[in-house]
Amino acid sequence: MSxxxxxxxxxxxxxxxxxxxxxxQSQEPELRNSVxxxxxxxxxxxxxxxxxxxxxxTTQRELKIRYKQTALGAVWAVLQPLSxxxxxxxxxxxFAGMKGDAGMPYALFSYTGxxxxxxxxxALSFAIPSLITNSYVITKIYFPRxxxxxxxxxxxxxxxxxxxxxxxxxxxxxxxEITINWNIFFVIPLMAIQxxxxxxxxxxxxxxxxxxxxVRYAMPLVIQxxxxxxxxxxxxxxxxxxxxxxYTVYMTLNPMxxxxxxxxxxxxxxxxxxxxxxxxxxxxxxxxxxxxxxYFKHLEREFADLV
Amino acid sequence: xxxxxxDKVSKTxxxxxxxxxxxxEEMARMMKNLLPSSKGQAxxxxxxxxxxxxxxxxxxxxxxxxxxxxxxxxxxxKLLARIIYPNHGKIMVSGSVASLIEVGAGFHPELTGRExxxxxxxxxxxxxxxxxxxxxxxxxxxxMEKFIDxxxxxxxxxxxxxxxxxxxxxxxxxxLLVDEVLAVGDANFQSxxxxxxxxxxxxxxxxxxxxxxxxxxxxxxxxxxFISKGELRAIGKPQEVISLYYNEVLFAKKSSxxxxxxxxxxxxxxxxxxxxxxxxxxxxxxxxxEGQETDTIATGDDLTARIHYRTYNTITDPVFEMLFYSPDxxxxxxxxxxINGAAIPSLPGEGIVQFDCSEFGLSPGVYKIDGIxxxxxSVAPYDLKPRQYILKVLPGKSVxxxxxxxxxxxxxxxxxxxxxxxxDATLG
Numbered sequence: 001m002s003x004x005x006x007x008x009x010x011x012x013x014x015x016x017x018x019x020x021x022x023x024x025q026s027q028e029p030e031l032r033n034s035v036x037x038x039x040x041x042x043x044x045x046x047x048x049x050x051x052x053x054x055x056x057x058t059t060q061r062e063l064k065i066r067y068k069q070t071a072l073g074a075v076w077a078v079l080q081p082l083s084x085x086x087x088x089x090x091x092x093x094x095f096a097g098m099k100g101d102a103g104m105p106y107a108l109f110s111y112t113g114x115x116x117x118x119x120x121x122x123a124l125s126f127a128i129p130s131l132i133t134n135s136y137v138i139t140k141i142y143f144p145r146x147x148x149x150x151x152x153x154x155x156x157x158x159x160x161x162x163x164x165x166x167x168x169x170x171x172x173x174x175x176x177e178i179t180i181n182w183n184i185f186f187v188i189p190l191m192a193i194q195x196x197x198x199x200x201x202x203x204x205x206x207x208x209x210x211x212x213x214x215v216r217y218a219m220p221l222v223i224q225x226x227x228x229x230x231x232x233x234x235x236x237x238x239x240x241x242x243x244x245x246x247y248t249v250y251m252t253l254n255p256m257x258x259x260x261x262x263x264x265x266x267x268x269x270x271x272x273x274x275x276x277x278x279x280x281x282x283x284x285x286x287x288x289x290x291x292x293x294x295y296f297k298h299l300e301r302e303f304a305d306l307v
Numbered sequence: 308x309x310x311x312x313x314d315k316v317s318k319t320x321x322x323x324x325x326x327x328x329x330x331x332e333e334m335a336r337m338m339k340n341l342l343p344s345s346k347g348q349a350x351x352x353x354x355x356x357x358x359x360x361x362x363x364x365x366x367x368x369x370x371x372x373x374x375x376x377x378x379x380x381x382x383x384x385k386l387l388a389r390i391i392y393p394n395h396g397k398i399m400v401s402g403s404v405a406s407l408i409e410v411g412a413g414f415h416p417e418l419t420g421r422e423x424x425x426x427x428x429x430x431x432x433x434x435x436x437x438x439x440x441x442x443x444x445x446x447x448x449x450x451m452e453k454f455i456d457x458x459x460x461x462x463x464x465x466x467x468x469x470x471x472x473x474x475x476x477x478x479x480x481x482x483l484l485v486d487e488v489l490a491v492g493d494a495n496f497q498s499x500x501x502x503x504x505x506x507x508x509x510x511x512x513x514x515x516x517x518x519x520x521x522x523x524x525x526x527x528x529x530x531x532x533f534i535s536k537g538e539l540r541a542i543g544k545p546q547e548v549i550s551l552y553y554n555e556v557l558f559a560k561k562s563s564x565x566x567x568x569x570x571x572x573x574x575x576x577x578x579x580x581x582x583x584x585x586x587x588x589x590x591x592x593x594x595x596x597e598g599q600e601t602d603t604i605a606t607g608d609d610l611t612a613r614i615h616y617r618t619y620n621t622i623t624d625p626v627f628e629m630l631f632y633s634p635d636x637x638x639x640x641x642x643x644x645x646i647n648g649a650a651i652p653s654l655p656g657e658g659i660v661q662f663d664c665s666e667f668g669l670s671p672g673v674y675k676i677d678g679i680x681x682x683x684x685s686v687a688p689y690d691l692k693p694r695q696y697i698l699k700v701l702p703g704k705s706v707x708x709x710x711x712x713x714x715x716x717x718x719x720x721x722x723x724x725x726x727x728x729x730x731d732a733t734l735g
Contacts, residue, residue, distance in 0.1 A: 054429040061426060065417040068458075140412030142389035142404070143430050301392035304385070305320070 062155035077159035081114040113232035123156035127202035135307035149206040179270035186266035200288030203296040236261040255281035311364040316396035318357040369514040371528035379537040402481025416460035449473035485516035586618035586689040607704025610667040628679040666713040
């Protein structure tokens with residue numbers, strides 16, 4: 001075959017002749033990947049913003065693969081907190097005679113706690129080992145790594161919303177025994193705070209797991225202990241009755257306790273949550289997200305070498 | 308204008324820190340460091356994967372990276388791809404970088420081919436709409452129309468790789484990084500991949516690629532960089548750097564096994580044996596049927612080639628080879644003394660090996676020729692002269708077709724024709 005024949009065969013690609021848009025923008029080589037590479041949260045957020053579609057796709061992927069080849073599919077999202085509620089209802093309420101907050105059916109009381117706790121613990125159990133389980137991509141292609149744990153948290157959040165449908169059903173079922181008023185709109189900032197707090201913990205622990213695999217094994221235990229330190233099966237007022245100081249420490253140090261207690265107050269009792277503790281929890285969540293994001297991005301450069 | 312600039316880039320690994328450790332190990336290490344005797348050990352187990360590499364890649368250029376295994380080629384590509392970060396130095400890149408470090412690396416086994424195309428495209432930095440626009444072309448290229456809605460885990464490894472390359476070859480980055488992925492798939496798909504890379508190259512894309520396939524490197528690259536032990540040893544014209552690479556590989560071998568012998572008797576030849584070469588090809592010359600030196604013959608003519616060699620050590624069981632390449636770099640013929648030649652037991656000093664051919668078979672054209680001198684069964688040749696010699700072939704006994712064959716024609720007498728016919732009949 002002659003050279004001219006080859007020339008004809010390899011026509012320029014029509015899609016290639018138009019220069020990609022990014023080339024028009026940046027003519028000078030931009031500084032990146034160097035040791036002095038920008039470390040500001042804003043530049044990280046800006047980059048994450050460019051990858052929102054990827055975040056959406058990976059979240060969808062998380063959900064899809066979780067329920068692929070399962071007969072019940074997304075029903076599992078509901079089944080988990082629901083079955084726990086039934087079990088706790090039978091053992092703690094019926095046999096042990098435990099009570100929730102005043103004027104609250106125990107089923108509704110425990111489901112509120114279990115629903116938000118399931119979101120938290122599911123998110124953590126998927127997000128913490130996520131960088132290691134995704135090492136096959138991390139060592140091969142670049143993308144902002146926070147997308148990996150973030151998509152785990154978001155997928156758990158979608159599960160949470162699905163399971164919340166049952167919660168709405170329970171509210172309707174018990175509507176005569178509870179008080180619903182405008183305070184129910186506290187749910188929105190509460191969900192935002194819980195989401196932030198979960199993301200903060202996930203960023204920190206998923207990055208830390210890359211350094212120390214111990215976290216993976218310690219986590220189930222920690223989550224269990226944390227669950228008992230959170231008013232899920234018992235009422236936070238029980239702690240308050242024991243000691244006022246203990247209650248303050250308890251509510252200050254554990255944002256999950258504040259969040260779950262506040263959910264119950266604003267949805268079921270029609271009360272305003274304790275704004276002092278809620279403010280502390282919100283502050284902790286915001287600071288935690290900022291600090292752990294910074295920590296995550298700092299360690300990110302070593303991920304491919306370590307996973 | 309440079310699109311990629313590396314300024315004194317180093318990447319080190321701590322040998323003891325490879326892989327992650329548990330808190331217990333970490334504490335043990337910290338305790339050990341507290342003891343005065345083990346002080347200063349920290350630096351000793353540091354390993355330079357890359358050391359102070361300076362490099363600039365121009366827009367639209369294709370640069371090949373060659374070097375022995377573990378020399379740092381892949382580390383360099385991973386740095387450019389932002390998968391890993393340098394310990395020292397700066398890397399400047401203008402525009403997006405797409406890496407083909409491993410074909411199909413972003414695929415998730417549980418998702419279908421279709422879902423994976425979108426996910427992989429998105430990881431590579433493409434917008435959904437962009438992927439949708441190119442979707443049909445990607446599927447067509449991969450030849451996977453039938454299985455596009457099957458989960459990727461049911462794919463064969465060949466199918467996996469085909470789809471992976473198809474997506475990666477249709478993204479439109481400013482810089483494309485390719486690491487040894489041309490060696491995948493069957494021969495048909497391999498040539499398709501190479502053709503696609505050639506297309507992208509002609510389309511003005513900047514490409515950096517790592518390969519051990521020297522003919523491919525030579526054909527595809529504008530410049531070649533030779534990396535050894537984490538250092539950039541040379542960058543320049545493909546031919547020159549590739550032959551330097553072969554020489555260096557030999558040198559490394561020599562320094563470990565033949566050092567003792569090499570210290571004596573080679574003072575005069577010290578200039579030519581700079582790379583520790585044991586033998587080299589000095590020239591390849593062609594002669595026509597009349598015995599005159601020439602660079603032009605006609606198809607079907609008699610041809611004689613003489614390979615002039617020199618050895619610095621006695622070489623046993625040598626093999627001479629000549630490879631004829633067409634202008635578009637297709638290998639047309641490979642002649643080797645290993646198959647057709649008279650056995651050459653050993654080569655002392657200097658001499659000539661002659662190759663005789665009555666009725667030269669290649670069709671008209673200009674051929675570039677590799678001369679190779681190696682040891683039988685060895686991968687690294689003593690000497691390789693890539694595309695160093697040129698032979699022009701004019702139309703002669705053959706006018707059309709791919710090649711000429713020596714032939715005899717004769718008319719059979721009538722009686723013989725009959726016997727042939729009856730033999731055919733019994734066969735039928």
